Amino acid sequence: MLLSFSAWMVQLTNRIAGLLERFNFVMQAKASADRINAVLSVEAAIADPPRAAALPPSGGGLRFSNVSVKFGERRILDGVSLDVRAGETVVLTGRSGSGKSILLSLPPRLYDPGEGGVFLDGVDVRDLCLETLRSAVCLASDDAVLFNDTIAANISLGRPDASQAEIEQAAQLAQAHRFITEMPDGYDAGIGERGLTLSGGQRQRIVLARALLVGPRLLLLDDASSSLDPATDAAVWQGLTGREQKRTMLVATQRRSVAARGDRVVLLDAGRIAAEGTDEELWRT
Ligand SMILES: Nc1ncnc2c1ncn2[C@@H]1O[C@H](COP(=O)(O)OP(=O)(O)OP(=O)(O)O)[C@@H](O)[C@H]1O
Ligand SMILES: [Mg+2]
Structure with a gap:
């Protein structure tokens, strides 16, 4: 009796461990899905415009015009304006x-600023x-x-x-x-x-x-x-x-x-x- 009880306990423990493991897996999968969704929603926000503008044939001039970036409530960039002339x-x-x-990370549009704009050769990126x-x-x-x-x-x-x-x-x-x-x-x-x-x-x-x-x-x-x-x-x-x-x-x-x-x-x-x-x-x- 004692033997079978402990055998049963072992089984039960294994079952619980198995369940916990599965639960853990599900939670991990959910966390991954959340991260993927977060990435996808950023990707969706950074998309081609409906009608794309053309770049002038040469140049390289860059202008940040009063850009601000917030992550949550934190202001990471605050009204930055900067000109980089072509060749500089x-x-x-x-x-x-x-x-x-x-x-x-703003000029290649890994992020878009919350306020202000980034211009490459005069064109808003x-x-x-x-x-x-x-x-x-x-x-x-x-x-x-x-x-x-x-x-x-x-x-x-x-x-x-x-x-x-x-x-x-x-x-x-x-x-x-x-x-x-x-x-x-x-x-x-x-x-x-x-x-x-x-x-x-x-x-x-x-x-x-x-x-x-x-x-x-x-x-x-x-x-x-x-x-x-x-x-x-x-x-x-x-x-x-x-x-x-x-x-x-x-x-x-x-x-x-x-x-x-x-x-x-x-x-x-x-x-x-x-x-x-x-x-x-x-x-x-
Ligand atoms: N994805 C993000 N989400 C939230 N906050 C972020 C994120 N990326 C950066 N930050 C925060 O933005 C601020 C600026 O970070 P950034 O990486 O631009 O600093 P940095 O000047 O490049 O520093 P370092 O010289 O260490 O590279 C930091 O306070 C950082 O914690
Ligand atoms: Mg850095």
């Missing part, structure tokens, strides 16, 4: 959490079809995602039609060609889940090559070279700026060495522009 390099600096990454916009504006950020695929596929993500020569040229500018060709399978090497087989600095260079291959008129860099050693970092900068035709760049960084490279530096503080000037002017104040 502007560095955005400010302490962690000041809103640099959020500001950089919300009036452009997303394909046009994302071939004109590229954001390279430290947390860009690499896929479990070959290096070549990861670089050509934004331009799947690119030739091998174009892929290699972009990798060369991003100082990635050498380490890629030193790998046993070169450009055909698989890089595993989230690029785990690469170092932080190698991942950053793949992400830069990906952005350069798109050949955007406006390049946004968000801490995009923070893991590179100073010599590689300087070479990457040469690759980005050394061309006859200067591209427009807005670069977020906390590093003074990078700030010094900008034509102009803008200091963000708690979502507002606190100061603007040359690197020297800013450090004098």
